[in-house]
Amino acid sequence: MSGRPSKREDAKRPSTEEKYSTKQERILRAAIGVLAERGFHRTTIHDIAQAAGVADGTIYLYFKNKDQLLIELFEEVMARALRLFRDALREEQEAEGKLRAFLHTHLRLVEHDPEVAQIISVELRQSSIFIKEYKNPLFGEYLKIIGEILQEGIEEGVFRSDLRPSLITRAIFGAMDEISLAWLLSRRDLSLEESAEALCEMILQGVRRCPVSAPSGA
């Protein structure tokens, strides 16, 4: 509580060549692993320090306290994911392609970086409860990506004009998130790629303007 001036975030004066390996980052990276493995309430500062190869006290040179470490961890994790998505979508022109890309990217992320995914799916979800008052701002960003795609689709006339983006955004995110979670908690044997495709099918059919999906009467 007495706190000490938080020396994080600013002025990183890298003394040697350290690439992306500030001690702060090493700690964060270690924390991700530990958090994913043991869950929030079983993760101790000592665990994290050990995983990062530093002393317990060192953590407090970079983070005000455990909560703050968690918050920065969440933001780091989300930022990492966001970058991935922005990249993946840049190449797509149309809403449908973008939505496909988004879903695939999400599930690919889960498969390739399960620790990060676990944190997003499980820990982040209850962050607002275990860290009093915390609202992850980047999570909003994340949702906004989906929302924008939907909006584009509507404007393109490809998606139903009556869908409420904010609602459907949540639905889509929820669907993906749950599938990710199921996979994370399972033995992780089946491929998420296939699931991604099947999921795309259904979601796209769900949001498309009807005639498009059924040019039957032609």
Next chain:
Amino acid sequence: MSGRPSKREDAKRPSTEEKYSTKQERILRAAIGVLAERGFHRTTIHDIAQAAGVADGTIYLYFKNKDQLLIELFEEVMARALRLFRDALREEQEAEGKLRAFLHTHLRLVEHDPEVAQIISVELRQSSIFIKEYKNPLFGEYLKIIGEILQEGIEEGVFRSDLRPSLITRAIFGAMDEISLAWLLSRRDLSLEESAEALCEMILQGVRRCPVSAPSGA
């Protein structure tokens, strides 16, 4: 062994009006409130005892330990929800009606019993993590309801024959769950009923066989 005062459950001359309000139930009810409000790891036995109006030690007359209390709480919560769903579906004959009923019931439950919903959406999600080895069996039941509806729909020829029920079940549950969660964490001002309808629209369109969804040529 169970260490639980042996007489509960069966009529024990209720001095005042206590209806079905065993102490065990009172504790469980209190625990639901506290858990929903503060989250698992911030919930202490003392909190629960206070909320239930009993001494700390009394908790241990009815529950082996904190984990066990949580487990029974989850099962109670899920059982309560399951009963609700079974009832709601009984009246429906066709898959589409059942799916609608299911979605509406779920969101109505959220709206009417937010504490229970919060627990299902947030706490239960990481139950398998914080309670080592625990797998909630009733959650499987819950998913099975959706799965069966999908199966029926496929057999009826109403739903796409190529959808993988286990996957879509997860997707549907995830969508609903996320929408519930968003509402729970928001100021809860907008009606979930409307959302339910919009969600139904999209999900049904997503799972229907295409021609069916577009009887356009009429």
Next chain:
Amino acid sequence: MSGRPSKREDAKRPSTEEKYSTKQERILRAAIGVLAERGFHRTTIHDIAQAAGVADGTIYLYFKNKDQLLIELFEEVMARALRLFRDALREEQEAEGKLRAFLHTHLRLVEHDPEVAQIISVELRQSSIFIKEYKNPLFGEYLKIIGEILQEGIEEGVFRSDLRPSLITRAIFGAMDEISLAWLLSRRDLSLEESAEALCEMILQGVRRCPVSAPSGA
């Protein structure tokens, strides 16, 4: 602490024919078994109540508190043993015979009533520590028996006149007690009877006037 009038010890108004089976005695007997098995600090009132087939609260109708129960238990146990010894010695006329009888009786008691023996050897030993201020008066009685035998032996001219009865009493008791304890803690397979005889040999030789012990030159 607030206590209630201790109804023990006096007025046993046996309502029916109950022989030696007052509830008080049943509790005590049960307590002996539990105490011997689990040791003092692992023995709970609940254990004792269960073993006695009564409710926890009932214990407090007969004993002021746990300490008092223990004290009465010790006294009961010692009294039982004392009776046994007095009987065994009655028939012997001479010191040597008495000492033999005493040793044999002690070890026979251990063999036949290991629970009682365990309590005397193990629990009683630290009674003065776990029950503040308690000094078992019957234990003094017990030692006095040995002391008297020694005194008699000295007066008879059979035992060395220079031995200090109070010291040797302790030594003899200690020797027996330790042998008992070793047996109690072992798998109890070898016979204590044999040991008794060997022990007698040594102790008697140790306390006898020398010439007596070596009538060799005769």
Next chain:
Amino acid sequence: MSGRPSKREDAKRPSTEEKYSTKQERILRAAIGVLAERGFHRTTIHDIAQAAGVADGTIYLYFKNKDQLLIELFEEVMARALRLFRDALREEQEAEGKLRAFLHTHLRLVEHDPEVAQIISVELRQSSIFIKEYKNPLFGEYLKIIGEILQEGIEEGVFRSDLRPSLITRAIFGAMDEISLAWLLSRRDLSLEESAEALCEMILQGVRRCPVSAPSGA
């Protein structure tokens, strides 16, 4: 794993004069005092911490838990005693001298270090009960010393050839132990030295070959 600050035991720049006074040792020493005074089940971690002048939590940096602290304490205490005995016996050549030395050393230990003696006599005795499964290995060592002396005496032809060392060992230990205990629980006013001598007399006479003790018939 041991959770014990890793550096102890090896020179750690003693700021003040601390000689061989690691914190671990200070705790152990404090624990000996408290344990001797209050007995096992009345000794709390808090008591020990206070006596050692450290915080409660500090105990756990050096000992896994209370049981483990006790076990290490017992071993420390026994090891200390054993060293003393080995030293005392080194100078003696013959069995009789060794036995005398042993008895005197034991009682001198009691007199000079009553706390340690109290623990050996009282607490250790029931260690196998209050700490599940624990068998003090050094206690066996201790008994072995007596056993070896007896064996030597037999081989020298000084002690009776028919005495069973394992039994007599116990008897001798028990005699001493009981005398120690009586002294510890008494006001400790009389000298144990004298008792030692008297005890030696009797024990030696008890174990000697008869003719030796009574060269009368020569």
Next chain:
DNA sequence: CATGAATGAGGATTCATTCAT
């Protein structure tokens, strides 16, 4: 900057004891 020993508040759990029925 880094360390890690020390701290002590906080939490789960046990159990002797009470008291309403």
Next chain:
DNA sequence: CATGAATGAATCCTCATTCAT
């Protein structure tokens, strides 16, 4: 008399956080 549910003080132990080196 007997019961056993309820109590809550007491205790072990954990772990975030501090601070002397």
